[in-house]
Amino acid sequence: MKRLAKLLLMSLLCLLFVVPAFAAPPMQGYIYNPDQVPVPAPMAYTFSRELIGADYGIGNFREPQDMVVDKNMWLYILDSGNNRLVVFDDKLKLKANLDRFRYQGETLTLNNPKGLYIYEYDGKHMIYIADTENQRIIRTDLKGNVDQVYTKPYIDLIDPETPFYPTKLVVDRAERMYIICRNINRGLVKLNADGTFNSFFGAPKTTISPLKVILRLIFTPEQYSRIESTVPTEYSNVTFDSYGFIYASIAQLDRMKFFATFDTKPTDKDARAQTTTVRKLAADGTDILIRAGMFPPVGDLSVYSRTSLETAVAGEARFHDITVNEYGMYAMLDTNRCKVFTYDAEGNLLYIFGNPSQQKGTFMQPTAVTFYGDQILVLESRNPAVIFFRPTDYGDAINKAIIAYRTGEYELSEKMWTKVLKMNSNMTIAYSGVGKSKVRAGDYKGAMHDFRIAQNPEYYSRALELYMKQAIGNKFTYIFLIVVGGFLVYQIYRLVKRFRRFLREGVKKVV
Amino acid sequence: MAQILKELKYSLYLIFHPFDGFWDLKHEKRGSRKAATVLLGILVLLSIFRTQFTGYLYNQEYDGVSLNILSEFTTTVGTFLLWCIANWSLTTLMDGEGSFGDIFMVSAYALTPMILIGFPLAFLSNAMPLEYGAFYSLMNGIAVVWSGFLMLSGLLVVHQYTLSKTILTSILIVVGMAVIIFLGLLFFNLISQLIGFFIGLYRELVLRIL
Numbered sequence: 043m044k045r046l047a048k049l050l051l052m053s054l055l056c057l058l059f060v061v062p063a064f065a066a067p068p069m070q071g072y073i074y075n076p077d078q079v080p081v082p083a084p085m086a087y088t089f090s091r092e093l094i095g096a097d098y099g100i101g102n103f104r105e106p107q108d109m110v111v112d113k114n115m116w117l118y119i120l121d122s123g124n125n126r127l128v129v130f131d132d133k134l135k136l137k138a139n140l141d142r143f144r145y146q147g148e149t150l151t152l153n154n155p156k157g158l159y160i161y162e163y164d165g166k167h168m169i170y171i172a173d174t175e176n177q178r179i180i181r182t183d184l185k186g187n188v189d190q191v192y193t194k195p196y197i198d199l200i201d202p203e204t205p206f207y208p209t210k211l212v213v214d215r216a217e218r219m220y221i222i223c224r225n226i227n228r229g230l231v232k233l234n235a236d237g238t239f240n241s242f243f244g245a246p247k248t249t250i251s252p253l254k255v256i257l258r259l260i261f262t263p264e265q266y267s268r269i270e271s272t273v274p275t276e277y278s279n280v281t282f283d284s285y286g287f288i289y290a291s292i293a294q295l296d297r298m299k300f301f302a303t304f305d306t307k308p309t310d311k312d313a314r315a316q317t318t319t320v321r322k323l324a325a326d327g328t329d330i331l332i333r334a335g336m337f338p339p340v341g342d343l344s345v346y347s348r349t350s351l352e353t354a355v356a357g358e359a360r361f362h363d364i365t366v367n368e369y370g371m372y373a374m375l376d377t378n379r380c381k382v383f384t385y386d387a388e389g390n391l392l393y394i395f396g397n398p399s400q401q402k403g404t405f406m407q408p409t410a411v412t413f414y415g416d417q418i419l420v421l422e423s424r425n426p427a428v429i430f431f432r433p434t435d436y437g438d439a440i441n442k443a444i445i446a447y448r449t450g451e452y453e454l455s456e457k458m459w460t461k462v463l464k465m466n467s468n469m470t471i472a473y474s475g476v477g478k479s480k481v482r483a484g485d486y487k488g489a490m491h492d493f494r495i496a497q498n499p500e501y502y503s504r505a506l507e508l509y510m511k512q513a514i515g516n517k518f519t520y521i522f523l524i525v526v527g528g529f530l531v532y533q534i535y536r537l538v539k540r541f542r543r544f545l546r547e548g549v550k551k552v553v
Numbered sequence: 554m555a556q557i558l559k560e561l562k563y564s565l566y567l568i569f570h571p572f573d574g575f576w577d578l579k580h581e582k583r584g585s586r587k588a589a590t591v592l593l594g595i596l597v598l599l600s601i602f603r604t605q606f607t608g609y610l611y612n613q614e615y616d617g618v619s620l621n622i623l624s625e626f627t628t629t630v631g632t633f634l635l636w637c638i639a640n641w642s643l644t645t646l647m648d649g650e651g652s653f654g655d656i657f658m659v660s661a662y663a664l665t666p667m668i669l670i671g672f673p674l675a676f677l678s679n680a681m682p683l684e685y686g687a688f689y690s691l692m693n694g695i696a697v698v699w700s701g702f703l704m705l706s707g708l709l710v711v712h713q714y715t716l717s718k719t720i721l722t723s724i725l726i727v728v729g730m731a732v733i734i735f736l737g738l739l740f741f742n743l744i745s746q747l748i749g750f751f752i753g754l755y756r757e758l759v760l761r762i763l
Contacts, residue, residue, distance in 0.1 A: 494609045503610055503683035510680055
């Protein structure tokens with residue numbers, strides 16, 4: 043009897059620890075409305091699969107640091123902890139597992155490499171690896187034959203003792219390299235094809251406050267050195283878009299500037315350029331990114347809120363990777379909150395996904411993000427895996443709407459944006475999208491209505507201008523004539539009246 | 554009726570000849586308090602009209618549906634009456650000649666340019682892209698400056714002040730308005746605390762003693 047009671051008690055106790063199982067997706071989507079408040083949205087991307095090294099019999103990845111997809115949809119993973127490069131083809135079959143490289147009869151190995159770039163122009167196919175701890179960049183083919191090793195270049199602007207730690211790089215068509223170096227903060231190091239130093243490129247501007255100038259005059263060097271120094275922000279990653287512009291992400295966000303840009307309008311271009319999380323660098327190193335969205339591309343806006351929609355991590359986004367597709371959409375990886383933010387070419391926030399967790403389809407310590415067709419891949423380094431996210435119906439509709447607009451299929455674009463709106467009426471930019479298509483179709487009145495809902499004064503103004511041209515346009519001459527004619531007739535009428543009074547009453551009373 | 558129309562029409566003469574105009578307004582009985590009240594009513598209409606019908610580009614904070622006529626009414630009439638009361642309170646002490654009725658009348662007539670420019674501008678703003686923003690603010694500025702000038706000259710004429718005294722007085726009037734608002738809020742706050750106290754007292758009595 044006693045044993046029975048014990049058993050019963052035990053089973054009751056067990057019941058206490060039963061956790062109900064949830065079948066809901068692991069994360070809830072959200073988007074920011076024009077008032078900068080997060081509102082629920084459908085998930086645009088959802089976990090589809092993950093790729094781990096053990097599945098291919100090559101052992102798990104260890105702290106992989108970079109991932110690139112080339113034009114043939116081959117996937118290159120820089121498995122930094124294992125000092126190797128792993129290559130998969132477009133069917134995700136293992137193609138290469140390189141940990142030894144041959145160079146002029148010697149064998150080279152990597153030492154904690156951080157960056158990877160695939161050069162694919164004019165029929166050439168070369169892999170550049172930033173072999174960070176070995177202080178060099180090697181250029182190899184898929185078989186591990188290295189044809190070039192770039193070591194530290196001579197740079198007359200910096201101390202010759204400074205070590206050379208290349209972390210990320212891109213290579214342009216003329217084989218010039220743009221390299222992020224860990225301890226050089228003057229922008230990207232631009233090297234010629236032969237490895238000689240060309241210039242620093244796209245240095246982030248630092249501004250020095252007037253107060254500091256005065257302090258420098260007053261203080262002794264010892265005192266001044268105690269003040270927090272103004273160091274230019276370093277780029278965290280670089281990538282090329284299909285037109286040859288460099289997109290560079292910045293991990294550190296200046297908090298003051300971050301908050302200062304909140305109330306900027308899309309037209310305040312200079313003010314918005316102050317907060318830089320990403321730059322689009324033209325050939326002369328100037329920033330030409332369009333920031334015409336409702337808010338600048340800074341990731342999460344309410345950085346200290348603890349709403350249920352966002353994770354309870356405080357602080358601004360720290361963007362460690364960026365990827366651009368051929369339609370100008372770019373996705374940025376926020377390693378602070380483990381999220382991917384995707385923006386269109388104008389800087390409108392399209393969707394947010396990702397969550398810091400141990401579940402499948404979430405990531406704790408992401409290192410790289412890349413577009414893979416219409417999928418988005420995230421490289422996770424703590425539980426090393428490549429995580430594949432595929433677009434949901436909702437995400438697919440957004441992508442298609444933007445692509446259709448870029449390729450000139452305005453009707454399709456409008457249809458897709460309408461579909462988006464059916465799934466998420468919080469999606470303000472969808473109204474802008476519908477409006478833009480209507481402008482192209484000549485329905486200016488309808489477009490104005492949509493832009494008003496989207497709270498997009500700039501486009502509203504353009505649509506209004508076109509509408510006025512359409513409505514008045516050639517009739518303007520007539521309107522002008524009627525107004526001027528009416529005025530003249532009235533003046534003549536007054537004169538006549540005066541004249542008749544003059545005839546009736548004589549000079550004195552009239553004048 | 555015809556009388557009021559005639560008095561209203563006088564405002565069109567007045568805005569171009571302020572010194573003569575205000576003198577005649579008071580001494581020749583060219584205007585009346587009734588007409589001034591009508592003008593004030595038109596001002597209320599204007600503020601409603603502006604909120605509701607100004608083009609989206611120049612009215613971005615307004616969502617198109619949340620218009621509150623009562624609050625438009627109170628803000629317009631309230632500010633106007635506040636101005637008149639502060640004006641009267643100060644000018645009585647400062648040897649002003651105008652009565653409260655005069656002040657009311659002069660102030661209402663002085664705001665005519667706002668009406669004349671405000672209505673067409675609100676209407677036209679629907680057809681003005683952002684490039685015309687400068688024109689929009691220019692017209693608004695003209696309306697405000699013109700009305701302000703009329704207000705000053707009206708004050709000058711109706712109280713028989715010198716120019717410097719007029720300017721000093723109008724600054725003091727604005728300060729006076731602020732003081733009135735402050736006193737009003739203080740009074741409101743104290744009263745509500747007093748009422749709260751008595752309600753609390755009543756509850757204590759009812760719950761504990763009875």
